[in-house]
Amino acid sequence: MTRALILGGTADASLLAAEIARAGQDAIYSYGGRTRAPADQPLPTRIGGFGGVSGLADYIRREAITHVIDATHPFAAEMSRNAVDACAETGTPLIALERAPWTRAPGDNWIEIPDVNAAVAVLPEAPAKVFLAIGRQHIAPFAAKPQHTYTLRFVDPPETPLLFSADVIVSRGPFTLDGELEMMRRRGITWIVARNSGGDGARAKIDAARMLGLPVIMISRPRRPERLRVESVAEIMQWLGHRTCLGA
Structure with missing residues (x-):
């Protein structure tokens, strides 16, 4: 059986x-x-x-x-x-x-890097508005660049204080293209950090970034x-x- x-x-x-x-x-x-x-x-x-x-x-x-x-x-x-x-x-x-992982489409502005620490290094020194779409267990290294305005999105509210100032959205996907476009425009997002998770449920943010011409720091799969x-x-x-x- x-x-x-x-x-x-x-x-x-x-x-x-x-x-x-x-x-x-x-x-x-x-x-x-x-x-x-x-x-x-x-x-x-x-x-x-x-x-x-x-x-x-x-x-x-x-x-x-x-x-x-x-x-x-x-x-x-x-x-x-x-x-x-x-x-x-x-x-x-x-x-x-x-x-399958996501692959580049025409118009994508990806910076492909191997891990979270490399993503921190790629972010500019000048203050930017950054959407960290990587899960709460991976955000600590970004405290090294506190000059940025960070937007985070979690399924659950954080249980402990964050190591840097950030605006936290508590929401469960899947997310729509229209919703991601509205969120990014309203918050003035200029950079996105994402993991190459693949699939359709989390892809809307990648499509929205392409439509808005935003750079995406794409963390490769381990x-x-x-x-x-x-x-x-x-x-x-x-x-x-x-x-x-x-x-x-």
């Missing part, structure tokens, strides 16, 4: 959970715990870390997991490495649901381990042995 573990936290993982529930598949959805009020899922849900490779391997054995699906954020490289090692240790089949990977929910369902297609 098949029992899947979804390592989730993304819009793609939620789509997968809905399709698995429709198919009557036995599965557990796991949140990493970074969001205080995660979206409800149609599957049994757990929240929090596993305790590294050994903890994940113990969980796979204890819960009789037969298949693991890594549908974590493209920047969650440590979790992906842990999944590869834990599945190797337990002999559990593993697949990744990983959306290296993730080699493993079987696909880009669609339908392919995951086929891997699990279902012929159903998304929305069927």
Whole structure:
């Protein structure tokens, strides 16, 4: 009997959970715990870390997991490495649901850099209005350039004071192109810092930046381990042995 573990936290993982529930598949959805009020899922849900490779391997054995699906954020490289090692240790089949990264379109003004520290270095010395679209766990290095006016957007309000002055928007995506254009114009945004997450749910800010002619400091994805990977929910369902297609 098949029992899947979804390592989730993304819009793609939620789509997968809905399709698995429709198919009557036995599965557990796991949140990493970074969001205080995660979206409800149609599957049994757990929240929090596993305790590294050994903890994940113990969980796979204890819960009789037969298949693991890594549908974590493209920047969650440590979790992906842990999944590869834990599945190797337990002999559990593993697949990744990983959306393709964004690619440049005509009119894009991207500055592609490898990490957050490089993004800080690229920002100008003269005061600018910067939209940091990178998640709260990555913003601390920007305290090195406090001359800028920062706009941040989080799913949850910050639990602790920020290290620099910033205007915080609390909102959950997906976001629309019209909404992103209005936000950037109203706040006078002149620079955007983003991670190359890919997918449609967060793309509107990139399209808005192109339309407004704004520079985007684009942080490249970290290296993730080699493993079987696909880009669609339908392919995951086929891997699990279902012929159903998304929305069927």
